[in-house]
Amino acid sequence: MLDVALKLLKEFNNHSYKAYIVGGFVRDHILGIESNDIDITTNATPKEIKELFEDSCLPHEDYGSVIVMMKGIRFEITTFRLEIGYENNRQPVEVQYIDDLYPDLLRRDFIINTLCMDEDGHIIDYLGGQEDIKNKIIRTVGDANQKFSEDCLRILRAVRFATILNFQLADDVIAAIRNQKYLIERLSYQRKKEELDKIFNCPNRDYGIRLLLDLGLDQELELQHLEKVIDCGVDSAIAVWSLLDVSSKYPFQKNELEIMEDINEAKCHNNLDPMCLYKYGLYVNSCAGRMKGIDLKSINESYANLAIKSRNDIQIDSDSIMTILNRKPGKYLKDIYDDIEREILYKRLDNNREKIQNYIIEKYK
Ligand code: ATP
Numbered sequence: 478m479l480d481v482a483l484k485l486l487k488e489f490n491n492h493s494y495k496a497y498i499v500g501g502f503v504r505d506h507i508l509g510i511e512s513n514d515i516d517i518t519t520n521a522t523p524k525e526i527k528e529l530f531e532d533s534c535l536p537h538e539d540y541g542s543v544i545v546m547m548k549g550i551r552f553e554i555t556t557f558r559l560e561i562g563y564e565n566n567r568q569p570v571e572v573q574y575i576d577d578l579y580p581d582l583l584r585r586d587f588i589i590n591t592l593c594m595d596e597d598g599h600i601i602d603y604l605g606g607q608e609d610i611k612n613k614i615i616r617t618v619g620d621a622n623q624k625f626s627e628d629c630l631r632i633l634r635a636v637r638f639a640t641i642l643n644f645q646l647a648d649d650v651i652a653a654i655r656n657q658k659y660l661i662e663r664l665s666y667q668r669k670k671e672e673l674d675k676i677f678n679c680p681n682r683d684y685g686i687r688l689l690l691d692l693g694l695d696q697e698l699e700l701q702h703l704e705k706v707i708d709c710g711v712d713s714a715i716a717v718w719s720l721l722d723v724s725s726k727y728p729f730q731k732n733e734l735e736i737m738e739d740i741n742e743a744k745c746h747n748n749l750d751p752m753c754l755y756k757y758g759l760y761v762n763s764c765a766g767r768m769k770g771i772d773l774k775s776i777n778e779s780y781a782n783l784a785i786k787s788r789n790d791i792q793i794d795s796d797s798i799m800t801i802l803n804r805k806p807g808k809y810l811k812d813i814y815d816d817i818e819r820e821i822l823y824k825r826l827d828n829n830r831e832k833i834q835n836y837i838i839e840k841y842k
């Protein structure tokens with residue numbers, strides 16, 4: 478992946494443009510973390526980038542980022558820029574393309590995100606990013622209060638990076654977040670959810686949640702009782718969300734809503750019970766079980782022991798049932814299925830065609 482990126486940089490150089498990998502990829506590379514999102518910064522304008530690479534598109538016209546695909550890898554390429562004036566504590570009013578890297582770095586959020594790499598793989602570190610990585614600290618580029626008031630999404634990004642990297646927030650960053658946290662309200666729920674998803678999905682989640690609580694961001698994010706999520710044992714964002722009861726505010730996809738509902742229902746049942754495992758599946762029961770401190774191994778074992786995992790596994794079809802009973806289709810078929818499903822799950826009936834036939838003849842004929 479890096480070799481493809483360096484080749485892309487060389488392509489820029491061959492056409493007399495400057496270009497560097499910037500931000501998260503370089504930061505993660507130094508930390509030995511694999512990353513598959515590569516951001517590139519260059520003095521070529523979006524128009525020039527598009528002329529250079531056939532396989533490119535402009536997804537955010539306003540911001541002038543160009544997406545270039547090379548060998549199946551997606552690169553987000555952004556022209557060096559100054560951001561002039563900010564509105565709604567979120568966006569620059571005007572973007573001015575420039576020729577130099579250094580001023581472009583000054584508009585970025587955190588020192589650790591200003592690291593660059595050139596076409597030979599050399600690190601370019603104007604602002605002390607490597608030192609901050611060594612000290613495991615998140616500092617803003619310039620005045621923290623100003624950075625957060627220019628763009629309040631940076632507040633959540635700070636907590637997200639601290640969580641994922643297990644870094645400290647610098648004292649002035651903490652103070653500025655406390656000062657400006659009221660701005661969070663201006664972010665869309667979608668934006669807030671995207672950042673929270675990353676925090677909630679992280680194995681170091683409890684640290685992030687403690688940060689949110691310490692900084693008072695839970696109130697701004699309208700996450701009541703966020704503290705109950707600490708040590709809850711679950712391992713996915715959706716399971717965390719299921720504990721927070723915010724589906725009327727935050728935007729969830731249909732499948733996310735279904736999983737949350739299932740987890741909450743499954744929580745009220747015995748997660749080792751065959752019917753519960755069968756109905757809600759392994760994942761939902763694992764989430765619910767973890768919340769209740771049930772050993773995952775026993776949930777896995779009980780699930781593996783199920784006689785059937787879905788209705789398709791039942792060794793008889795509706796045509797056969799109708800033939801046995803010499804009846805036309807009707808609601809009775811569902812009742813019979815429900816019955817044999819239950820009998821099989823609780824191992825009172827073998828999932829064997831002949832045995833099921835006999836059972837149906839005896840009980841329903
Ligand atoms: P990751 O991709 O792991 O989420 P990243 O640091 O690469 O982290 P991106 O959102 O991909 O984050 O942004 C790329 C770079 O653009 C950042 O490293 C940072 O330099 C800059 N950047 C992104 N968002 C902002 C922002 N809201 N304010 C200032 N600079 C930003």
Ligand code: MG
Pocket residue numbers: 500501502514515516
């Ligand atoms: Mg990135």
